[in-house]
Every structure is written in structure tokens, then in C-alpha cells.
Amino acid sequence: MKTGNFLGIFLLAVLLLPFANANAATSATLDVSVLRYEPTPTEPGQYFDVWFKVDNTGGTVATNAVLTLVPNFPFSTDDNPITEIGILNPLDSTTIKYRIRVADNAIEGMSDIDVTYSANPKTSIIVSKSFEIEVRTSDAQIGINSIKTTPNEFLPGEVGAVTLVIKNLADSTLKDITVKLDLTSTLTPFAPIETSTLKNIKTMNGGQSNTIIYNVIATPEAVSGVYKVPVTITFKDLVGTEYTSTEIISLIVGGTPQILTNIEPETTFLSGSTGDVRANIINKGLVDIKYVTVKVNPNGNFELLSNDEVYIGNIDSDDFDSATFKLHVMSEFSGELIVPTTVSYMSANNKAFEKTHDLKMRVYSVDEAKNLGLIASGSSSTTTIIVVLVVGFLIYRWNKKRKNKNN
Structure with a gap:
């Protein structure tokens, strides 16, 4: 009896199989793909547009097709995430556009954007699918926000400090940051003292600032003037792309004359x-x-x-x-x-x-x-005159006697 029942069920299944295959061949089947997204790559804190293509690859009309955007971090949208396509004929397709925002603190790299879709949510299965979107800061940049030297002008041989405030001008995190104060030129009369000219920072979040201090000395033979000094900054984004930028600062040898x-x-x-x-x-x-x-x-x-x-x-x-x-x-x-x-x-x-x-x-x-004896007094002058007159008189008398003897 049991064997007979089993054989009956098996024969019924075999008889119904062609009808099932025919139904599958003629049902509405949707497929979703990403046509493109712009800009590429996307940037933290910015918007981008994405175009989804919905295809009916089945053999019947999709009477109530629906595409739903599932915005997970780092993506969000101000649009209505549910798009009711309605009727989609066999082998036909439609394009749906969403405007999506990338979170300010999005991690650079590939992130998934998720959608669900169905030919008819009430009668057909709901399919989930994910697509990779590249997130990267296109303007990865670290700049010098402010410069201060103590003192403002270095006397020859004077020790002081150069203070730089650097800022991550990008929206995303940057890493492996090296800041070099380049004093290698023979035309630059400065040298590092007690510190290296290389400073390292592990990471800087978007918009973050860091203060760096270099101790320097002006050489004793330094000549007054303004000296241009390069500052080279190297860093990487979270994807590993390396960047280098160079800025020029000025150090002054001078001071107040005495x-x-x-x-x-x-x-x-x-x-x-x-x-x-x-x-x-x-x-x-x-x-x-x-x-x-x-x-x-x-x-x-x-x-x-x-x-x-x-x-x-x-x-x-x-x-x-x-x-x-x-x-x-x-x-x-x-x-x-x-x-x-x-x-x-x-x-x-x-x-x-x-x-x-x-x-x-x-x-x-x-x-x-x-x-004070700075000039001759009056009495001294009189005495001098008398002495001169006496001496003159004696010389006169001596000369006169000499002439009389000769005569």
C-alpha cells in the first residue's frame, strides 16, 4: 500500500513537471545592475548620483515592479528610497537614479550600497543585492595653517624655535604623515639643535590640526636677511595612495640694532x-x-x-x-x-x-x-712779557759792548 502511494505521487510529479517549467519560463524575473555613478570616486561629505538599470529577463509582464534603496553607512539619501516601477514588459528595462550622500567620516575604500527589488512584492520573492562604490578623497592635502618663530628675527648665534600648525584640509583621515624642515642648503644659515628636522604623525582626521615645534640655531656667521626654507609634507590616504607637498616658509636673521x-x-x-x-x-x-x-x-x-x-x-x-x-x-x-x-x-x-x-x-x-690751566692766566702773560723784554734788553747790551770792543 505504501509502495503504491509512493509510485502514484511520483507519477503525478512527473506529469506536472512540464507545466511547472512552462510557468517558470513565462514568469516575470527582474535583474538589477549599476549603470554608473558620478563623480567617481565618491568623496566623504559629498553627494553623488547613481543610476540603476532594472531588466525584466522573464517571459511575462511584471505588473507591480518595485526597487528599494537600502541606505546603510556610509550612504544616505534625501530621496524616497522606494521607487514603484509598475509595469515592466518582458525583455524590457528601465533606469532609476538616486542622489546619495557620503558620510563625513566615511572610510576610504570600497563600500557596499544595497537594494531590494521584486516583480510584485505581494506575490513574488524580494531579492537583495549589493554593489561596491569607491570612496576616496580627491583633494587629499595637508597644509601649513600658521607659522611662528621665536624670536621673530634671529641674531647670529641665537637659539630659537619654529612652530608650525599643520591642518588636514581633506574631509577624510590621512595617515603616516612626515613633516620635514629642510635646512640642508648651504645658503641657509640655520641648523637644528636638540631635535630632528623630521616629525612624524600617525594619523590626522579630516579638518584636524597638529602643532609641530623645531628647535633651531642661527649660525654665528649668519648675515642679516630673509631666508626661504622648504617644508616637505608626505602622507597617505587610507587606501594607501602616497602624496607629497612642499611649502616655503621664511626665517629671518636680523634683530634690533644697538x-x-x-x-x-x-x-x-x-x-x-x-x-x-x-x-x-x-x-x-x-x-x-x-x-x-x-x-x-x-x-x-x-x-x-x-x-x-x-x-x-x-x-x-x-x-x-x-x-x-x-x-x-x-x-x-x-x-x-x-x-x-x-x-x-x-x-x-x-x-x-x-x-x-x-x-x-x-x-x-x-x-x-x-x-684749570686750559688757557693761560693774565698774570702769567705779564710775567712772560717782562721776561721777554729783559732778555731782549740783555741781548741788546751784549751786542753793543761787542761792537765797541771791535772799534
Whole structure:
């Protein structure tokens, strides 16, 4: 009995098989593929468009075809994810476009975008399918956001620091970052001190900034000026593509000049006298100065009988130069004479300076000068005259006696 039942079922299945195959051959069967997506590759934080092609590869009409976008990280859409295609004839196709956003923190590489589709969700199976979309930052870039040197200008032999703030200008994470301060040129009078010129950073997220500090020293023989120094940055994106960029920063050798001034009379000045004075400008600093001009500003105690301004020119470090002026001191003045003097000059880096000094010199009255032995006193002059007359008289008498003897 059991054997008979089994044989009956088997024969029934064999008889129905042609009908099942015929039904399968004539049913609606959908297939979905990606025609293209733009831009390629996609970028974190940006939108892209994707076109899906839906084909009816079956033998009957799809009466209620549906395509549904399943937006999983890192993809999302502002569009309606469900597209009701409706009727799709056999061997016919249609194209559906979605606008999709890539998350800001998307990982670079290949990510899946998922869809489901069915010829009729109520009567047909629902099929799931995934497609790979490439995510990559096209503008992978790390730039120097700010530069600071301490001090602003290096004196020869001075130790300082160069501080760089670098920023990941891309939206995605970058890795294996190396920042090199290139001091290898013989024309660059700087050297690293206590630190390497290479700095490494493991990763930087999109928009992240990092601070890097280099300790440097200006060589003792450094000449004032502005020196261009390359900074080379190498890095990789998460896919492993390597990038290199080079930027130029400036390091300055210079500083504030240091000068001393004094005044030196070329003769002893008495009340009411006239004479020359030298204004000495001493460059005691480590940097040269140029375009030096000295100007004397007269006051009520003296008159200026020469030009009030004298151009000197350049004065090297550890050197000096002078400007000469002719003064007439008022007859009623004696004591410490103040000569207001203005010195204008530029540093080697063309930074302008102007300093006013009250230079001091001594003016003596006649009595003070006599008491100090700077000039001969009146009694001494009389004695000298008498001595000269006596000597002259004795010489005269001696010559006269000599003539009488000869006669």
C-alpha cells in the first residue's frame, strides 16, 4: 500500500513537471545592475548620483515592479528610497537614479550600497543585492595653517624655535604623515639643535590640526636677511595612495640694532666761542645698520653754523663713524651744554629706526678755564712779557759792548 502511494505521487510529479517549467519560463524575473555613478570616486561629505538599470529577463509582464534603496553607512539619501516601477514588459528595462550622500567620516575604500527589488512584492520573492562604490578623497592635502618663530628675527648665534600648525584640509583621515624642515642648503644659515628636522604623525582626521615645534640655531656667521626654507609634507590616504607637498616658509636673521652716541669737541669751548664738534655713532650690536643720518637740533644755548644734518651711510657691526658740526656757544652760557641729536637709520632688513639723544659737552667760563690751566692766566702773560723784554734788553747790551770792543 505504501509502495503504491509512493509510485502514484511520483507519477503525478512527473506529469506536472512540464507545466511547472512552462510557468517558470513565462514568469516575470527582474535583474538589477549599476549603470554608473558620478563623480567617481565618491568623496566623504559629498553627494553623488547613481543610476540603476532594472531588466525584466522573464517571459511575462511584471505588473507591480518595485526597487528599494537600502541606505546603510556610509550612504544616505534625501530621496524616497522606494521607487514603484509598475509595469515592466518582458525583455524590457528601465533606469532609476538616486542622489546619495557620503558620510563625513566615511572610510576610504570600497563600500557596499544595497537594494531590494521584486516583480510584485505581494506575490513574488524580494531579492537583495549589493554593489561596491569607491570612496576616496580627491583633494587629499595637508597644509601649513600658521607659522611662528621665536624670536621673530634671529641674531647670529641665537637659539630659537619654529612652530608650525599643520591642518588636514581633506574631509577624510590621512595617515603616516612626515613633516620635514629642510635646512640642508648651504645658503641657509640655520641648523637644528636638540631635535630632528623630521616629525612624524600617525594619523590626522579630516579638518584636524597638529602643532609641530623645531628647535633651531642661527649660525654665528649668519648675515642679516630673509631666508626661504622648504617644508616637505608626505602622507597617505587610507587606501594607501602616497602624496607629497612642499611649502616655503621664511626665517629671518636680523634683530634690533644697538647703537651708542657721544659728542667730542675738537677744541676747548669757552663761553662765546666757536668750534667744531664730532657726534660719534657706535654700532655695538650684532647686526649692521645703513642709511645713517645725524641731525643736530639747536637750542637757546648755542647756534649751529653748519648744516644741521649729515649723512653717514652704513656702519658695520662693531664699528663707528662720526658727523662734524660747527657750533657757536652763547657768551652768557657756561656749564654742561646739551646738544639734542637725532640719529635715523635702518637695519639690514630695512626696518626703520630713529633715536634722539641729549649729547653733553662742557663749556667753560674764562675764569674756569684759567683755573684749570686750559688757557693761560693774565698774570702769567705779564710775567712772560717782562721776561721777554729783559732778555731782549740783555741781548741788546751784549751786542753793543761787542761792537765797541771791535772799534
